[in-house]
Amino acid sequence: MEEFWQQVVTGIATGSVYGLLALAVVLIYRSTGVLNFAQGEMAMLTTFVAWSVLQWGEYWVMFPLVLIIAAGMGAFIERVIIRPVEGASVLNIVIVTLGLFAILNNVATWRWGGIPKGFPAPPEVEVTGIRFMGEGALDIGPTVVSYHDLTILIFAVGIMLALYLFFQFTPLGLAMRATAQNPVASRLMGIRVGRMLTMGWALSAAVGAVAGLLIAPLILLQPPMMIGVLLFAFAAAVLGGLDSPVGAVVGGLIIGITENLVGTYTPAEWLGPDMKLTVTLLIIVVVLLIRPTGIFGRRTMRRV
Amino acid sequence: MRRLIPPSPSKLVVFAILAFFLLWWVPFSHVLPEGFPLRFGTYRTFQGSMIAMWAIVALGLNILTGYNGQISLGHSAFVAVGGYTAAILMVDYGWPFWATIILGGIIAGTLGFLIGIPALRLTGPYLAIATLGLALATPQILKKYDGLTHGTQGINVRPDVPASPQFIEDWFGIKVSNDEWIYFLALFIAFLMLILAVNIVRSRVGRAFVAIRDSEIAAQAMGISVPRYKTIAFAISAFYGGVAGGTYAQVVGYVSPESFNFLLSINFLTTIVIGGLASILGSVLGATGLIVVPELPGLIDFIPGASLPSELSWAFYGAALILVMIFAPYGLAGLFDRLVRLRPAMILKKLSSAYERSSGALRSVRASPGQAEPPPEDRAPEDEPDAEKR
Numbered sequence: 001m002e003e004f005w006q007q008v009v010t011g012i013a014t015g016s017v018y019g020l021l022a023l024a025v026v027l028i029y030r031s032t033g034v035l036n037f038a039q040g041e042m043a044m045l046t047t048f049v050a051w052s053v054l055q056w057g058e059y060w061v062m063f064p065l066v067l068i069i070a071a072g073m074g075a076f077i078e079r080v081i082i083r084p085v086e087g088a089s090v091l092n093i094v095i096v097t098l099g100l101f102a103i104l105n106n107v108a109t110w111r112w113g114g115i116p117k118g119f120p121a122p123p124e125v126e127v128t129g130i131r132f133m134g135e136g137a138l139d140i141g142p143t144v145v146s147y148h149d150l151t152i153l154i155f156a157v158g159i160m161l162a163l164y165l166f167f168q169f170t171p172l173g174l175a176m177r178a179t180a181q182n183p184v185a186s187r188l189m190g191i192r193v194g195r196m197l198t199m200g201w202a203l204s205a206a207v208g209a210v211a212g213l214l215i216a217p218l219i220l221l222q223p224p225m226m227i228g229v230l231l232f233a234f235a236a237a238v239l240g241g242l243d244s245p246v247g248a249v250v251g252g253l254i255i256g257i258t259e260n261l262v263g264t265y266t267p268a269e270w271l272g273p274d275m276k277l278t279v280t281l282l283i284i285v286v287v288l289l290i291r292p293t294g295i296f297g298r299r300t301m302r303r304v
Numbered sequence: 305m306r307r308l309i310p311p312s313p314s315k316l317v318v319f320a321i322l323a324f325f326l327l328w329w330v331p332f333s334h335v336l337p338e339g340f341p342l343r344f345g346t347y348r349t350f351q352g353s354m355i356a357m358w359a360i361v362a363l364g365l366n367i368l369t370g371y372n373g374q375i376s377l378g379h380s381a382f383v384a385v386g387g388y389t390a391a392i393l394m395v396d397y398g399w400p401f402w403a404t405i406i407l408g409g410i411i412a413g414t415l416g417f418l419i420g421i422p423a424l425r426l427t428g429p430y431l432a433i434a435t436l437g438l439a440l441a442t443p444q445i446l447k448k449y450d451g452l453t454h455g456t457q458g459i460n461v462r463p464d465v466p467a468s469p470q471f472i473e474d475w476f477g478i479k480v481s482n483d484e485w486i487y488f489l490a491l492f493i494a495f496l497m498l499i500l501a502v503n504i505v506r507s508r509v510g511r512a513f514v515a516i517r518d519s520e521i522a523a524q525a526m527g528i529s530v531p532r533y534k535t536i537a538f539a540i541s542a543f544y545g546g547v548a549g550g551t552y553a554q555v556v557g558y559v560s561p562e563s564f565n566f567l568l569s570i571n572f573l574t575t576i577v578i579g580g581l582a583s584i585l586g587s588v589l590g591a592t593g594l595i596v597v598p599e600l601p602g603l604i605d606f607i608p609g610a611s612l613p614s615e616l617s618w619a620f621y622g623a624a625l626i627l628v629m630i631f632a633p634y635g636l637a638g639l640f641d642r643l644v645r646l647r648p649a650m651i652l653k654k655l656s657s658a659y660e661r662s663s664g665a666l667r668s669v670r671a672s673p674g675q676a677e678p679p680p681e682d683r684a685p686e687d688e689p690d691a692e693k694r
Contacts, residue, residue: 035429037570084630090428091375095577096629098570102622110615231440231566238433278444281437285422288434292425 015256074205241297364544386549416542458560580637
């Protein structure tokens, strides 16, 4: 039983990272209907920037700085690269994000080299005597949880909550939701639609950057590190329903846990750890067949 | 009825040049003296074979995505099925290569049909990610069940690949090397598949595909069985993938699980969007572009004083993708269309009519000074690509 809980807890931690990146994917999908294949590479690049900043600065100085840089990069990409193809078909924009993928990946390899680098986890913080983050592990009865896994979970839940409040109660968040739902009507209501799209990319890049900063300590910092994570994030976003931020995080958690359990509890002869990816993907496809727009996705009405 | 008129002389010249280029220049120009401009070596011949193989997949994927509107990121799986069918049957069972290519196509087509059934429930990004799952699972499955597939070490097909037959040398007096022979084989298969694709697209089935893409409900109202044609599209497309896989095994001479990873699928999709969706010509242009464009940074070295760091070649490729999408939203085929319409005669005609109009306006101004008439509003019709393409 202890092993079971151990697997679940590890699954929750990696699943939270998938969920965070899926959240970033969903933020862009909701406003433009495009799967951003460069999402992982944007996160990877900002993590490299963070690594460079850490060479002379503290972790908690670097953190907000990197979020601002990431948001700026997201906004820049939307303005300069995505805006010219805004009216084109979805597949065209997808290819543009693939081009972006190639550029960002190549630039990171060129600037920082392909050798994997260690990346620190967030350092220890004490709030009113309770310890958060840092090294070591915490005993929670049935099993132990490493502090870094806890950190990831806290960040994922915190960011989701913050985004929920932002989209539900702030004028900017409401304007962004309105733009996603109906750009023409929003423009008529005086919302600056173009600016909202830029904001969406900036926000999404910042959320993705957090995912990169949190996963880097677990898998070494290197240019291809986010490719696998991005594929799971896509799967998570699709599983949860591409237009639902809650669905993204829930989908990420489901995938993280399933992946670990399949690796441990299926017969190793013909399935087992080698096939955990395949089985997880199969489960996702089965779920999609039952609910074609994901668990939390809205069904679209069709008109002739 | 369309072909009753013989093609115009200029078209014949273009075809002759193209045939000469494909049938002589690509395989044989290495016999020219060293330093001859555009002299192709054996590596270029190999690239020619790869373009042929790549074009076969692109044709198939374009039928599914361009004409039928279903996005697939799983085509590397079908290519893997074709490649492994050919490799296993040729190496382990001693089958002739042509039979394995056909059988590989049929097996992949059956698999595509079976996958097309659940795919009926999914659309857009959901279908894309579900099929991406197929592409991701393929290398793992190939590695895991190694009794049939030889596992991670892959299969070396090279000793069993058909060698250049003796009769060509006897009859024509030309020595054809094995690589050149494979090139002709790949070119021939690609040509057959091209003719087949043109005929499918122009047939009743092809028109049903397009009708479903443009509006499923309207197509249904016209009496088209949407599920039937959508699964047929998947099967045809997968058949093309399988044939391309069999060709791949001959051209490369080696298959392994990592030859068919998901990046291949993404590259296939890139090929057809860059080439032009719902366009036969676009599939071929896209395949050519995908093999040729990564070579282009090398050309910059020919310009004196200019250079591009070779580590940035992939970034160059990415930038090329973005630029094509910004400046040619209908892909290379759309660009080609626009270029063809810019015939010199056309430009002259436009210029002269513009001159007539301006001089006419001048005359009317001179005739009645003080109350100038507005210039006539008959602008030349716009040269936009067909709205039928998406």
